[in-house]
Amino acid sequence: MFKKTWLKLSVLVLAASLTLTACGGNSGGNKAANAPSTGNNENAVQGEVPKEVSFTIGYASGDPATKKAIADTVKRFMEANPHIQIKDISETTSSAYLDWLKTKDAVGEFPDLVEMRDTEVFADAGKIVELPSDLLDLFNDPPMVDGKVWNAPMQVNAPQGIIYSKKAYEEAGITELPKTYDEFIDIQEKLKASGISPLVVGGKDIFHMGFWVNKFLIDQVYANDPDWNSKRTAKEVSFTDDNVVQAMTDFKELFQNYVDKGWLSTGDNQTASFLVTGKAAQLYSGTWMFTQIAEADPNYEFGFYAVPDRAGNVNVIGLPSPAGWSISTEASKDADKTEAIKQFIRFFFEPENYSLYLASINAIPSTKEPVTYETGEQMKVALELIADPNVTKSLAINNWWGDNLIPPQFRNWYYKLLQELVIKDGDVLDYMKQADTEYDNQVKANAM
Template sequence: MQRKQWMRLQAVPLAAILLLTACRGHGTGNSLVTSGGAAEPKKEVHFSIAYAAGDPATKQAIAATIEAFMQAHPDIIIQDSSELSSSAYLDWLKLKDAVGEFPDLVEIRDTDAFASAGKIVELPSGLLELFDNLPQVNGKVWNAPLFVSAPQGIIYSKQAYARAGITRLPQTYGEFLDIQKKLKAVGMTPLVVGAKDIFHLGFWVNKFLIDEVYDKDPDWNAKRTAKQVSFTDHNVVQAMTNFKELFQTDVNEGWLSTNDNQTASMLTSGKAAQLYSGTWMFSQIEEADPGFEYGFYALPDRSGKRNVVGLPSPTGWSLSAEAAKDTEKTEAIKEFIRFFFAPEPYSKFLAGINGLPSTKEKITYDTGEQMQEALKLMADPDVTKSLMINNWWGDNLIPPDFRNWFYKLLEEMILTDGDVTEYMNRADREYDRQVQDN
């Protein structure tokens, strides 16, 4: 098979998305000069940090930034307590809290829950100026967003498409299903799914929920909490029927025992022709096979409309309430956040995950054709931007434990070939129970 080297293209000038400016200077010395002229070592400050580490590219990019910060600030020691795991991040954080090890600086994705429980404090006012469009929860900003939500879509092998005679990207979901038939006809597994990591299952679940539900009704969650809509309504049943049918016919047989971090190698090795995921996978694919030729596109709905994840949400670095009681620790954490989002380290971080910047400062990095397609989607006013079921907030917040329960329910539905409406009845009952408990 012919290979070509990965092309690096000049960064696209999307002023609303990519930003670049000079980094504001901060002292990096590790000593103090006394009035007598003698230097004294700065007092060491230690703090712990945690983040969702299920994606290897993000884990590596954050770890590299932490290492660079400690080299520049030898008096500040950061304990990275994150670890790669197939368990849900929210459950992991709850466990850390239960054993008295809740991190000092933590990536929070369930801001309502942790803010209401008094586990985190508002983002310090001196950091607010770094960002654009910060969502508020209960009228307050709690997070320094690591990046803007990136669109998800089909990452496909160009060789596989050529082998199956596919010369045109699908314009509707029906055409996408036709492509799956063509791939199977030449003996290929159409799609790889890494559902051993529960969050990976959510990519497909939310693809169909956004198409059938949130595209037309962004406040559906709030209406469900108020019992004005139901999981048994036609639109939700249709979404989950699409999900069930796809998984029963077009995904790899071992999808439930496949890790998310295995999907890139399965794609590049030809064990599957496509992967539905986000832009953070691009670097993993290139690392698995630098010469692998692949494309990226937003999967249209049945009418041909393109809807993607892409709205800002209240997630990101948050300062724990316990750490906020320690002035020295708080100042060290603020220094790290300023460093993290400064142009040079932040551009390296974003390049490592093919991410979209959340800062006001203009950040640029070289992008390939796949990332440029993602940027075009974000800039296209005809592409609906939405959120996953658990990323809404305020009145649209769902119970914190419902997402994982729902995903596991859907796994059972597929494995048992269960009736979709019956399973959505179960979802209604559980949702109401969790709302009452919370």
């Protein structure tokens, strides 16, 4: 399964890497190559008054750049199509996106068009429908769940890594990027000795915790066994196994020794400010942060790299996963609403519009049709990581699907457990025993 998926990704990434134009510069700023499309319906009969229709749209807003990119697209679409009104009900709290969607569903406000991340959960619950067949040709081999495509993938998963201040590195006497994890720790010591907080973490937002958690899980677990989740469900492996304990020990020690002490009260949207004001030297995050940092301070010079493991191997987020725009089952019952949603999806992925979205968050396109936008040196590194066959590509703990799907509530519970592990200086093995118990309880509860 792993090799087959990687072969598909190679083809997709090759196409994506050929459609992005890398250009030097330290700011990481981006500029779309084309003007946005109007999205007018060329098939409309001249003089015919379009029927008014409206639908709701829901998406995660934890990352400010992505929220703005989507909101801007929605605004342009409605300006070009005044007969279609889109009500934005994007998630606006620091709670988990899955929990927010479930709450919306419970009160009868599940979005008509929704950014879907937990696809299998909502597909099994009958809340979303398959992606209409006339939209499938827009994309390069989108992932399937139960043999069906449920999403219009908004982008390809891109690597996460260290975004670092070049000035801080220079002042700390750091002249080379790390080739092993131990060398990375040596860098943290030098930064700490120079008087700056080595790392900022937006721990107030639970999703942000996953960046470091999954870095260590991928290094110690998924890089060697991409089917670990299914084996855990079958009780063939355990969170108390040496590899998981080592991963979470590394996590705990990093947070206790090198992360800014206010991490639990720092929001993800504050992390760029920590960097550009010199409060912290580094942030472990994704490519969507490049534009935010450049906008916060166009003169801020920063670099990007993937943190190697102890053996010097590089393992990153990079496999495709079933996520993207999905149409709700309820909305699909209304032909006019469905057609309006399909029109928006086509508008979203038109190269002139899609390039603006991609440039805003430094994302890799998922479409068959070439899309171009200018990228900075940091995004060039990310593209090289994706294209490098020697770099192992993986997924976060909750992004696997099929037999490797974890109980939907476990991810957030686990991240909160690890926050407590750090704060209370807990025993890693004891906490992993708790993880085993909770995982089994959630598997049992979901099977009922």
